[in-house]
Amino acid sequence: MSNSFARPATQTRSIKTQQKLMDALEALLREKDFDAISVPDLAAEAGVAVGTVYRRFENKEALIPLLFELWTTRSALQMETAAVKAEEVTSADLRQLLRTQMRAAYSFIREQAHILRAVHLQGRLRPQLIGEDWKQLWKDALAGNRAFLELVKDRIGQSDLDRAAEMMIYIANTALVEKALFNEDGPGYVVSAEGDAFADEIADIVYGYLSLGPA
Amino acid sequence: MSNSFARPATQTRSIKTQQKLMDALEALLREKDFDAISVPDLAAEAGVAVGTVYRRFENKEALIPLLFELWTTRSALQMETAAVKAEEVTSADLRQLLRTQMRAAYSFIREQAHILRAVHLQGRLRPQLIGEDWKQLWKDALAGNRAFLELVKDRIGQSDLDRAAEMMIYIANTALVEKALFNEDGPGYVVSAEGDAFADEIADIVYGYLSLGPA
């Protein structure tokens, strides 16, 4: 389990407390970086005592897997919502379909940027904390994408669908996330396209890749 | 200037010390994160006293712009080395050319990963420290790329070369850097392709994008 360091919260009160803490954490993450949030900060925002935090979480790091879980849950919900039905895929224009999908994904990522930023940064700083779960999330996404490619395989140039599915998610994710998380105030690689226009560009890149025949 | 907080080192001895410090920093960055390196750590590794660090650098943060400069310098050197001559561009197969370029870039990024990792993370944590210089680096890269596209414009589908140049670097950079910096032990988006094969995939993605005509 990802949250192996979170103490089990069985009682109603405990669960409430845990929820209060996660809400507080999310609120604080909109303002500042995870590392800049002290445990007293968190306790104050949640309206509980410091000791209570430690009754629920072995230590500060134990919050990170929970954050990751939050991301996973919301992410799964989004995938479900955004999933296109098989018949739609068959009938639609592929390039347009990709654009629609990418716009939805980008919009979602931007809304959840505060969570994702923490997950990203901490995931890189303390990989061991969320490594396995991240891989699982990835696998699920991959499977969904692989199924999608199966539906459109006659309309694309790539023949190795596994590899294509992998690269396609990889490229879309890195591009969208980088822009959503860091492009505004960070150094980041500056790109003038914004919002839907940016999402469309990324969709086109994916489309171009899928269209490609063997070297 | 990026290193406005580094105190000027005029004497031979100072320069030596500064070099020792930068070397020590680079060595430590291969082991741990910038934030995990304490000033005493750094001083010990460099074989100097704590105060000496502060004689050369206004504070710990002042090391970051220097790190960035290090990256800039090496990066410029790499670009120069890897640059293809106009006649080569004209004669070569575009897809192959992109692969060669991408392989070189990826290889370079992997070698310098420890520096780039610090620059990336710190650039996101303290954007004001390297913001402007990063933009300059980006501009230079963009200009080079724009010139390259000019040479091959008859062989690609994109008509807005400015936008294409931007997207192409953006996508290549985010993809290569993500993989080089975080894919090994980090959560990262897992991709099975490794090394040159991975670089080739990215090159293909760029190639596909360039080949694309209007929607």
Place this chain on the structure above:
Amino acid sequence: MSNSFARPATQTRSIKTQQKLMDALEALLREKDFDAISVPDLAAEAGVAVGTVYRRFENKEALIPLLFELWTTRSALQMETAAVKAEEVTSADLRQLLRTQMRAAYSFIREQAHILRAVHLQGRLRPQLIGEDWKQLWKDALAGNRAFLELVKDRIGQSDLDRAAEMMIYIANTALVEKALFNEDGPGYVVSAEGDAFADEIADIVYGYLSLGPA
């Protein structure tokens, strides 16, 4: 409020700790200057950890307003104790009355010299920390003195009682405090009179001033 930087101490334990810290501070001030007392010094003397000091006080400077408050409290108590009743003032010999008062004041100042020394020095070094409260203390003292002069106005030469009250406290305070705080080992202006004899001299000076008619 003068102690705006002292964190509120609500629990019994906190109050005890704060008391321990103030006691330790007072003890150390008998030995050395405020600036020579380090936070670890203070913590050790109080028998608490360094962090505990910072839980009660935002920083080292925040102790100064508390010291000032200590002085204010003791000072107020002293004024109350030493206050003469209206009927006593009317019946007593003015010169003798002033001497009695000055002796009491001088004795008190000498007993509290360690506190007053810190307040004085720090008040001059960091005026903003106690400026307003000092002025209030001064105003109170002035008011009391003004009332006293009102009772004896028929027996003195000065006609501007406000000015006279001001000068009288001023001169008495600077003289007594200088002697009490610095005369023993400091450079100070050496005066051979000691103890009550010194206080009597100052009382006489005040008496002479009050007796004076217009120029």
Place this chain on the structure above:
Amino acid sequence: MSNSFARPATQTRSIKTQQKLMDALEALLREKDFDAISVPDLAAEAGVAVGTVYRRFENKEALIPLLFELWTTRSALQMETAAVKAEEVTSADLRQLLRTQMRAAYSFIREQAHILRAVHLQGRLRPQLIGEDWKQLWKDALAGNRAFLELVKDRIGQSDLDRAAEMMIYIANTALVEKALFNEDGPGYVVSAEGDAFADEIADIVYGYLSLGPA
């Protein structure tokens, strides 16, 4: 000698350096407290190297006796300038004479406040550094004052001229110095009279004291 820790400056160059340092110190004292002036600060202001300071002065403390000497010299000059001739004393109105004297003294003290402030504070913080010389200065002042009282003894009420001389300087000095050094921004005992008016008040106080007969 007060400056026993200042290394002898025999050569022309050394003397020049020492002068540069003292000038720099005086300049810096107009801006900030002695303790807030670091040796590098001082060296920079004087335009010499840090090491050079230590060639002239055993340590930072060794500057204080020199500062004191500066004060002594200027003070002696002032006393000489302000001294009244015997015949003037005899003929003049005593109260008026005291006022004139006090105005001159106060004006001088205010001009030299930056030096005197340092001497005062440091004299209290490190008494051993200037103790003896201060006593000598005091003795001289006392002798001058005693001679003055001798000239006017028929016009005053005090019979113990030694004691009167002592108290008179003491009271005048503490009052004038306190006001000149700390009254403006410090906590200090607030007195509304300013400049000459304040000096006149102090003169009156002295006059009143001198006029006083036995208790």
Place this chain on the structure above:
DNA sequence: GATGAATGAGGATTCATTCAT
């Protein structure tokens, strides 16, 4: 269980002083 006071190791930074050049 909850509370929040107390802990103390650890970090950044300063600056008087030394000493190699």
Place this chain on the structure above:
DNA sequence: TATGAATGAATCCTCATTCAT
């Protein structure tokens, strides 16, 4: 002799974590 780079002890302060109440 002058220089200024180097030294390192000392200081303030933080904050994750513990534990008495």
